[in-house]
Amino acid sequence: MPFQRIQSEKLSHAVVRQIEKLILRGILRPGERLPAERELADKLGVSRPSLREALADLQDRGLLETRAGAGVFVAEVLGSAFSDALITLFATHDEAVSDYLAFRRDLESMAADRAARLGSETDLKVVDTVFRKMEAAHAKRNPAEEAKLDAEFHLSIIEASHNIIMLHMMRSMFQLLQEGVFYNRQIMFKQRATRDELLNQHRAINDALQARDPEAARKAVERHLDFVEGSLSDWREMERNEDIARQRYEHAQTL
Incomplete structure (x- = not known):
């Protein structure tokens, strides 16, 4: 038996x-x-x-x-997702940034869709609470605080999706981001126009979630991460242009 x-x-x-x-x-x-x-x-x-x-x-x-x-x-345990050698490669190659953002775009848009459909009222209240903190930090013009809350906002959406594999995977990815492996998040919050646009994008994501509109939430996340990628590309181009301009200026001083 x-x-x-x-x-x-x-x-x-x-x-x-x-x-x-x-x-x-x-x-x-x-x-x-x-x-x-x-x-x-x-x-x-x-x-x-x-x-x-x-x-x-x-x-x-x-x-x-x-x-x-x-x-x-x-x-x-999060850092064990990647070897030290691979983390170093991430930090020294720009293409890793593009791939990282593409990865986030795919998974976070899916998470936003799930959160709008499956998140509890408390889940959505947590997302909204973090966004209200972002609004308060925006008024203080503190790039470090805004960058910290930016990560909390995105992770709160992933938590609201109730997919434990996605949660731990994305926490690992955000841990590397917080350590500056992919890029310095504070760069995104130093220019006023960019800061205002980022806040508006997060507001659009939050509004779609609170309305339980999966399609709007998915599209809002995609627009936001497309903007982040474009802004980082512009910043890298400006840095390269500044290096060239500095060399040109220094050379002109010797003539």
Whole structure:
């Protein structure tokens, strides 16, 4: 007979499965600190020995890490998506930027479509909240803050799409972007005209999502990333022109 005796699950195994799901769904994020042992045991309703057993299992598998004197953290696993050698290649070849933006255009337009159709009211409220922060940062003219919120806005849409593979893949890609591997995002927010246009584009994306219009959301994301690619191309051309002009000027001073 194919039946087996039912056995109650160890508490530590239940803790492991719960923390695994929180990491998998992107609720617990890389680098995030877990509550102190006593507090976490109380929240989960388990004994501290059961909690320690679960945490040890998760650490052995590389999902959690202990930092001396600081506590237990979700492991920084995103960088492992690419080798150091490949990351260096990304950073030194312009074609990687174009391919990166094309990759984002395809996946993020799909994510926006899914978010408009499948995102919960709370998901869309999170997206809208980040956009309102972008409006506030825009008024302060802080390129670093605007660049940070730009990434949060796009990731909130991906989270709202509820595709866990897409979520972790794009978090990995945004991690590299935040580290300046593909380009310096703050460049995009230094010119007033560009900043205004970027805010309008993010507003269009947010409006389409709040209206639950998948086609409008998809097209708004595509227009936005096409604009980003064009702006970066113009900036690189201006940099090359400036180098030539500087050489011409320096040479003229010697005549």
